Amino acid sequence: MQRRTLMATALAALAAAGAVTAAQAQTLVMWGPEQITEPLVAELWNGIKADFEAANPGVTVEFMPPTGNISDGAVQAAIQSNAGPDVMLTNSGVARVSTVVNAALVAPLTAAYAERGWDQQIYPWLYEELKSQRGGEIYEVPDGLDALGIWYHKDMFAENQWQIPGTYADFLTLMGQMKEKGINPIAIGPRTAGSAGHLFGNILQASSGTPVVGEALDGKLDWTDPSIALGAVRLRELVDAGYIDKEMAALDLDGAARLWFNKRAAMFVAGPWFTANARNAGYDLTNAGFAAMPSDIGAAMPTGGVGWSWMIPANSKQPELAMKWIDFILSQDVMKRRAENPASTMLYPRAIKDYNPPTQILAEIFSTASGGVGYNPSVYLPAGVVDTYFQVIQGLISAQITGEEGMAQIQAKMAEAQ
Amino acid sequence: MSVRKREWPVALALLPVFLIILGPFFWLLMSSLKTEAEIGQANPFALPAQLMWQNYADAWQIGGFGELITNSLMNLAGVVALTLITCAPAGYALAKIRFPGREWMFYAIIFGLTIPVQAIVIPLYQVLFNLGLINSLVGITLAQVSNGIPFGIFLMRSFFIGVPDELVEAAKMDGANHFQILLKVMLPLSTPALQALVIISALSTWNDFFLPLIVLISPDVQTLPLGLVRFASTYASQFRLVFSGTVITFLPIILLYLITQRRFTEGLTQGALKG
Amino acid sequence: MTSLPTIAKDTDGPSARVSRRGTPGGAAGQDGLRSALPLMLPALAIYAVFTLAPIALTLWLSFTDSRGLNTSASFVGLDNYARAGFDPIVWQSLGHTFLWLLYHLALAVGMGLGLALAIGRLKKTHVFFRTAFFLPHLVSLAVVGVIWANIYDPFYGLLNTALEHVGLGRWTQGWLSDPLLVLFSVNVASSWQGFGLYMLLFIAGLQNIDHSLYEAADIDGATAFQKLIYVTLPGLSEVMTFVVSLALINGLKGFATVFVMTDGGPFYQSELITTYIYRLAFSAQDHGLAAVLCILLSALAITITIVFNRWRARLSR
Numbered sequence A: 001m002q003r004r005t006l007m008a009t010a011l012a013a014l015a016a017a018g019a020v021t022a023a024q025a026q027t028l029v030m031w032g033p034e035q036i037t038e039p040l041v042a043e044l045w046n047g048i049k050a051d052f053e054a055a056n057p058g059v060t061v062e063f064m065p066p067t068g069n070i071s072d073g074a075v076q077a078a079i080q081s082n083a084g085p086d087v088m089l090t091n092s093g094v095a096r097v098s099t100v101v102n103a104a105l106v107a108p109l110t111a112a113y114a115e116r117g118w119d120q121q122i123y124p125w126l127y128e129e130l131k132s133q134r135g136g137e138i139y140e141v142p143d144g145l146d147a148l149g150i151w152y153h154k155d156m157f158a159e160n161q162w163q164i165p166g167t168y169a170d171f172l173t174l175m176g177q178m179k180e181k182g183i184n185p186i187a188i189g190p191r192t193a194g195s196a197g198h199l200f201g202n203i204l205q206a207s208s209g210t211p212v213v214g215e216a217l218d219g220k221l222d223w224t225d226p227s228i229a230l231g232a233v234r235l236r237e238l239v240d241a242g243y244i245d246k247e248m249a250a251l252d253l254d255g256a257a258r259l260w261f262n263k264r265a266a267m268f269v270a271g272p273w274f275t276a277n278a279r280n281a282g283y284d285l286t287n288a289g290f291a292a293m294p295s296d297i298g299a300a301m302p303t304g305g306v307g308w309s310w311m312i313p314a315n316s317k318q319p320e321l322a323m324k325w326i327d328f329i330l331s332q333d334v335m336k337r338r339a340e341n342p343a344s345t346m347l348y349p350r351a352i353k354d355y356n357p358p359t360q361i362l363a364e365i366f367s368t369a370s371g372g373v374g375y376n377p378s379v380y381l382p383a384g385v386v387d388t389y390f391q392v393i394q395g396l397i398s399a400q401i402t403g404e405e406g407m408a409q410i411q412a413k414m415a416e417a418q
Numbered sequence B: 001m002s003v004r005k006r007e008w009p010v011a012l013a014l015l016p017v018f019l020i021i022l023g024p025f026f027w028l029l030m031s032s033l034k035t036e037a038e039i040g041q042a043n044p045f046a047l048p049a050q051l052m053w054q055n056y057a058d059a060w061q062i063g064g065f066g067e068l069i070t071n072s073l074m075n076l077a078g079v080v081a082l083t084l085i086t087c088a089p090a091g092y093a094l095a096k097i098r099f100p101g102r103e104w105m106f107y108a109i110i111f112g113l114t115i116p117v118q119a120i121v122i123p124l125y126q127v128l129f130n131l132g133l134i135n136s137l138v139g140i141t142l143a144q145v146s147n148g149i150p151f152g153i154f155l156m157r158s159f160f161i162g163v164p165d166e167l168v169e170a171a172k173m174d175g176a177n178h179f180q181i182l183l184k185v186m187l188p189l190s191t192p193a194l195q196a197l198v199i200i201s202a203l204s205t206w207n208d209f210f211l212p213l214i215v216l217i218s219p220d221v222q223t224l225p226l227g228l229v230r231f232a233s234t235y236a237s238q239f240r241l242v243f244s245g246t247v248i249t250f251l252p253i254i255l256l257y258l259i260t261q262r263r264f265t266e267g268l269t270q271g272a273l274k275g
Numbered sequence C: 001m002t003s004l005p006t007i008a009k010d011t012d013g014p015s016a017r018v019s020r021r022g023t024p025g026g027a028a029g030q031d032g033l034r035s036a037l038p039l040m041l042p043a044l045a046i047y048a049v050f051t052l053a054p055i056a057l058t059l060w061l062s063f064t065d066s067r068g069l070n071t072s073a074s075f076v077g078l079d080n081y082a083r084a085g086f087d088p089i090v091w092q093s094l095g096h097t098f099l100w101l102l103y104h105l106a107l108a109v110g111m112g113l114g115l116a117l118a119i120g121r122l123k124k125t126h127v128f129f130r131t132a133f134f135l136p137h138l139v140s141l142a143v144v145g146v147i148w149a150n151i152y153d154p155f156y157g158l159l160n161t162a163l164e165h166v167g168l169g170r171w172t173q174g175w176l177s178d179p180l181l182v183l184f185s186v187n188v189a190s191s192w193q194g195f196g197l198y199m200l201l202f203i204a205g206l207q208n209i210d211h212s213l214y215e216a217a218d219i220d221g222a223t224a225f226q227k228l229i230y231v232t233l234p235g236l237s238e239v240m241t242f243v244v245s246l247a248l249i250n251g252l253k254g255f256a257t258v259f260v261m262t263d264g265g266p267f268y269q270s271e272l273i274t275t276y277i278y279r280l281a282f283s284a285q286d287h288g289l290a291a292v293l294c295i296l297l298s299a300l301a302i303t304i305t306i307v308f309n310r311w312r313a314r315l316s317r
Helices: A002-020 A039-055 A074-080 A094-102 A110-116 A124-133 A154-159 A168-180 A193-218 A226-240 A246-250 A253-261 A274-280 A319-330 A332-340 A360-369 A383-397 A403-417 B002-031 B036-040 B054-063 B065-096 B102-114 B117-130 B137-161 B165-173 B178-189 B191-207 B210-215 B224-234 B239-259 B261-274 C012-021 C030-061 C079-086 C088-120 C126-138 C141-152 C158-165 C182-207 C211-219 C224-235 C237-252 C256-261 C273-283 C287-316
Strands: A026-031 A059-064 A087-091 A141-153 A184-187 A265-270 A288-291 A303-311
Touching: A026 A319, A039 A059, A039 A319, A039 A332, A074 A087, A074 A094, A074 C273, A087 A319, A094 A303, A094 A383, A110 A319, A124 A141, A141 A154, A141 A193, A141 A319, A141 A360, A154 A288, A168 A184, A168 A193, A184 A253, A193 A226, A193 A253, A193 A265, A193 A303, A193 A383, A226 A383, A226 A403, A246 A383, A253 A265, A253 A274, A265 A274, A288 A360, A319 A332, A383 A403, B002 B239, B002 C088, B002 C126, B002 C141, B002 C158, B036 B239, B054 B065, B054 B224, B054 B239, B065 B102, B065 B137, B065 B178, B065 B191, B065 B224, B065 B239, B065 C030, B102 B137, B102 C030, B102 C287, B117 B137, B117 B210, B117 C030, B117 C273, B117 C287, B137 B191, B137 B210, B137 C030, B165 B178, B178 B191, B178 C030, B191 B261, B210 B224, B224 B239, B224 C141, B239 B261, B239 C126, B239 C141, B261 C126, B261 C182, B261 C237, C030 C287, C079 C088, C079 C287, C088 C126, C088 C182, C088 C237, C088 C273, C088 C287, C126 C182, C141 C158, C141 C182, C141 C256, C182 C224, C182 C237, C182 C256, C211 C224, C224 C237, C237 C287, C256 C273, C273 C287
Parallel strands: A026 A059, A026 A087, A184 A265
Antiparallel strands: A087 A303, A141 A265, A141 A288, A141 A303
């Protein structure tokens, strides 16, 4: 239905443009955005599309609803099909981007950064980070950053006089109380690889702190070192204590989220994008609270990294137009408009002036993240490692391996990758 | 007589088996008519308070099932037609014409019977890509036809061999060429084999998932099983849609089967056993 | 059922017959080729492009370091084979594939045979049961995956919630999370879909057994069990070898249910060769290693076919 409407609009626009200058009619096929079938999201993006088309007469933007991302091969398949997109918005991170870069599926954008001033339009630290990843060559333009932490039900916490405590020991006590009440303390769906990584990244951050996690990701610290392995040991402890139900090993993100939305689970580790899931499930967003996982090392911090990026396929039929589109997306107008839209589900790649978060929960997430964001290893680990990393988390949650064994497997892959 | 005495006890004993085997269908049908809240109560024995036919209307519209069914039908028609067009003549040639290299050719075709399509998928993808047939129903149809050719030729050849040579000879005396013999003499005699080939290739095409998963990228060319899997993961948080969408995917073929049950069963078993 | 991968069971039979019977009057040699080729050409063209060429290319790929369509691949000798040998997941997925075949034989063929025996002799209710039990076979395996993932959901699924509601709460399981159970659970779903065809084939086999054999056994005062052992099962041996080889090849192709329900997890516990091929080829873009697994898969299929043809030949002697 949605697709039909989109197509109809596209056709109508095409017809209108064609009437004027048939020769100049151009179509920009865009992969994304996710959840375009949701009315709120569709409304926002149709608005952006209309403005872009108005600013570029003769151009039609066509959305291609994503069938997946790079991890499940959908993006690669789409690009290789040649029926694929001219510009893409998809889940990114070092491993994912490396996969498509190594397969020569996406075009380098390093020159465009300098020529079009993109380097000035994202956080300086972010630009440095991107430059450092592939010997200076950059293939993506970050669209949004993630901030992952604990979502909880305000009413449930008020009723039981619970709150997210300050230390990890107290956090364990809290989960004990939840379990006694017959409520699953944490829901997790590790079949959705990224989601498993969100929880584990939070635990690593809470157990080892940002500097140690950073060293391990850089390969400067052995993953079997107790200072970083502690997180894996703790995850296994949560499973053994029944705070994470072993049976959740078979769930995916939606299956686990269902437990949280129905209040059969007290906490869920997710980022701002979870607002969209909540809205779909009919969950009252004003009841959602957000906090960083309690840490004994330094301040409690959410984790994150580049969550979504723009990329231009190597076989894009409209590379120039695709760049223009990215210019447009990076413009102050569009960024502010997206950030303030109720469908907004992320942190933006630069500070936005005079910005008011559209929902209470987003405001909470932004203020929690304002003190800085730790690493979500899923988006920083090298390509050869990340799959093993996800599998190890599954192994821990299904109680098949110990924390030490799991970390040894990750270390073995890290050694191979270097 | 002993048979008749045994009929009802056996039938009675089969009743629980019947309930267990068809249980998933009953549960699915019932869940598909519940509200999201009722599904959330997780009680499989509770009946829906009100039959939510709306779920079907919503799933149909949101999932674009009309388009998916059309794609599946076009895919199916293409595969069945091409399979008949290619396999019947080839089977005839291998059965009734003597030519050098016949044995050799036959073994090359038989060889294909043993190779699972998953084992050739990477180059198959490349071939389709080079022909510009990725993301197209034509591409998937050709790949599926090729996958079914060994079985189809084998089946037709086995059947044609059983047709007496005298018929061929007589037609030849009348001045018919091989093409005419195939069309006028052989095909009218081979309804059972053709029926089997149609049913088997139709069923395997209708249910195929692996090739569509790899070849069909955009939603507007996807077939039913792939479309449902995509739909179920996109709308995983709305189980009423997942359930009603699932029912939509298998209801048409089950109804078709119930109507043509006898012929269907016959074609399938004869085809499989002969092939 | 993805295209009946029937075994070349009759290879020596009919082809021997052809050479004997052939077309006596048909001109041999060039003339035969000239009339045969146009008839063969459409099939051969499609088959050569979409099956034979890919088989050859798979072999070539397994000796290269190809990482995707747009990349240049160079010859690396047996590197990929060595990598496969040292990759524990290859061995694990191979073991799982064997286990998967065993489960499929026991569950799908077992159930097909059991139900065929049960309803084979029914008169009034035969068609009813046969039709009903065949229904699952009409559902695409991918759709079966969607259905059974919901049946197995530990918190909302049919299985666990039904057990809880009838007071058998302690029997609930993490059907898809328990490492020892997951492959079996997924196989149950596959076998639920697969057994109907085997049942029909067994029923057809039963109908071909000479009725006088039963009458003779009755006269000898044989019990029902003796009749099963000495008349029915031997009478089914032909169909049995066919069904078993069909089931083995179908089992080897198992992909959709695992892909949809577990994606090989948790922690590789349900990874099959086919799902690992897909992961390597289409997600990790490691075409060389994937090609080695493709060859392994073909080798398994060919071995099964040959072994069963031998067995069949010995049986019929």
